[in-house]
Amino acid sequence: MEFKLGNIFIKDLQFGSKTEVKDQTLFVNKDELTEYLLEDEHLASVAIDIARPGESVRIMPCKDVIEPRVKPEQDGGIFPGMVSKMFTAGQGTTHVLKGVAVVTTGQIVGYQEGIIDMTGPGAELTPFSQLNNLVIVAEPAEGVVTYQHEAALRKMGLRAANYLGEAARNLTPDETITYEYLPLHQYHEKYPDLPKVAYVYMLQSQGLLHDTYFYGVDVKNMTPTFMYPTEVMDGAIVSGNCVSACDKNTSYHHLNSPVIHDLLARHGKDLCFVGCVITNENVTLLDKQRSSDLTAKLVEYLGVDGVIISEEGFGNPDTDLIMNCNKIENKGIKTVLVTDEYAGQDGTSQSLADGSPLANAIVTGGNANELVTLPVLDKVIGNVEPAEVIAGGFKGSRKDDGTIVVELQAIMGATNELGFNKLTAREY
8 A cells, every 4th residue: 555745845935915826935814724723712822933944033832833745635634534535644635735734833832832933053053943834823711721721722723724724625745655554474374584674763751741643632641552654644643632732742843753764765675664652651660661561562573673762751761661672672672772962061961860780872953952042033932931940041140142042942942862963973
């Protein structure tokens, strides 16, 4: 079976009388989109703005980033089980508006949210500075309680992305990529001489406001399960997290997971990518033991030679990461871990909260405690007031001259643990 991903490259974003794509520009009817989003009674107001690459604009605090997509062969948008009807994702055809994103901000429930600068040193640390961003500032209606507020913001972003995605429905893609997906035994039959590789995809679910959704189900309530890699490209996994911005997997990250895309690019050439095991990150020791036991069992059943394991978050989830590593390695299957580090502002502290001699192949997204100074920019979309209380900020982050000093932890995607970031290593 095949899945086709059609990319439509967008170079500019503007407001217009009709939401449509012309000459690689996405035009958006702001009034129509505003009216559509305000159908949610939990929102008192929405204000829509645009932030383009290189502009002197700061967006904060950011909740989610979402890429507009549409399935031209079926009615409705993507994100099945969330804001669209239920369907099995990762099949058929999907059109993507590349170069555009929806960014949600405004009054946020939790203050572990982040910053996107469109220029300057902050822009060099986030991939989202390279996108044409439609930014939605939302304020909750009076009397809306915390869980309703979070849900309203989450769904608002997804609905806006689906709205924009409709502009791609009848377009001819600039580029089409075709992926195969087969029953497990056929992978082994078709590629007998290639090493078999699986991906253990850890999803944040550790405590209140640490939510990720799989087909609309909070992954706190699930046990590890198998997933075709292409399912994420239709929004099967959605972020609901109010966690540290640097290593939070936004919905955009999931839709464009570089681990999945890179493995698929090598599939059938120098490796055979058989699929994903998605698993959650837990609070209690019993839950961690259960999930890691079942993850290792599923990986063994797939009959693979190696596994990539990616973490989301830091601290307590480091234990889930190492448990998965140990139990899979003990079954004779090699692992590579993808994480980031919290090594202190001077880089001398212990990087991870847990470790193991079996964790001997680790890729790092960088040290989230490193400091960066953000200059004054001409425009702020959202609110700079949370600068001292967001994760990575501290008392004194906002300087008298208007500059902001924060840890990389406060920059959206700066140390992302899917490898979707701009940091690299330098040899001296």
